[in-house]
Amino acid sequence: MTPERLAILDDAITRRQPDLTVLMDNVNKPRNVAAVIRTCDAVGISKVHCVYPHDRMSSFGGTAMGADRYVEKQLHDDALNAVSQLQAEGKQVLAAHLSDSAVDFRDIDYTKPTCIVLGQEKRGVPEATLAAVDQHIIIPMLGLTESLNVSVAAALILFEAQRQRMRAGMYTSGSKMSDEERRRLLFCWTQ
């Protein structure tokens, strides 16, 4: 660990956005989970939430490119508990979902504390979760296929959040973490 590397890690922590996250509700393919996590790192997300019936998180592919080292995963047995927890933290919980009542993803204010719920490759976000979240958001599609790859959908929404948060100065306004949390992360990342 050189002083230069330490400075790079510390700067990345300063840009971390603890009030932005995703909840993957039974996203199945490890390569999709890995691609989402790689994107999360790029927009400054420090922790993601995953609902899994079993712990399958061990079987990551290579495509996270080391990002899984820098993004924490909190596992949940139950999506509804996870949604409640995130709402109790003051986050708006938005399900990425292809429905007629969904709002265009570009019309959302992502500078607010936000969690994006992503659904399973085949079946999408489960009904019960859809009923529990605050709003559904949709990425408008102009072709013939019905949906985007889940990691692509995640990236489009998260980079819209990144765009809004960059414009609002939220990556340059100093760390949003407590000193304790900051030191804990730095310790984890340098092990």
Next chain:
Amino acid sequence: MTPERLAILDDAITRRQPDLTVLMDNVNKPRNVAAVIRTCDAVGISKVHCVYPHDRMSSFGGTAMGADRYVEKQLHDDALNAVSQLQAEGKQVLAAHLSDSAVDFRDIDYTKPTCIVLGQEKRGVPEATLAAVDQHIIIPMLGLTESLNVSVAAALILFEAQRQRMRAGMYTSGSKMSDEERRRLLFCWTQ
């Protein structure tokens, strides 16, 4: 083929953007090629260009979700010839590339005829191609990993193009294809 299905196909053709495309320069993994093509369909791209030493296009994964049926693939042996061809068609050719001289991808006018060059998973866009294109564009990243998945990078750029073209009314201003091209596509899609 019901009349309803025919109308859906015909509407999709009306939204097609023949002056927007991508050139995949040795993108290796079939699942990445498939994910890019699925996204291309969603933003109304009717034809993509692929540079391959050999024809590997046969080995698609399932993740194009049928999009490869609706998006034509033109194969090229040589990237430089492909870039010349696209420039001769009047397109600005932009390489998605992580370099210091690259322009932020959101500062580009994508309502102009445009081709986005995407590079290989490991090595990126080759030097010779980088020298031949009109400009390099970059997606700003705020974390610790060095690059995004190629299909994620493609989606972010293409949906920025979609956003600009939607705003400019380019999806609702009537077909940009000749009647002949329109009929040819409809014929292909209904076989």
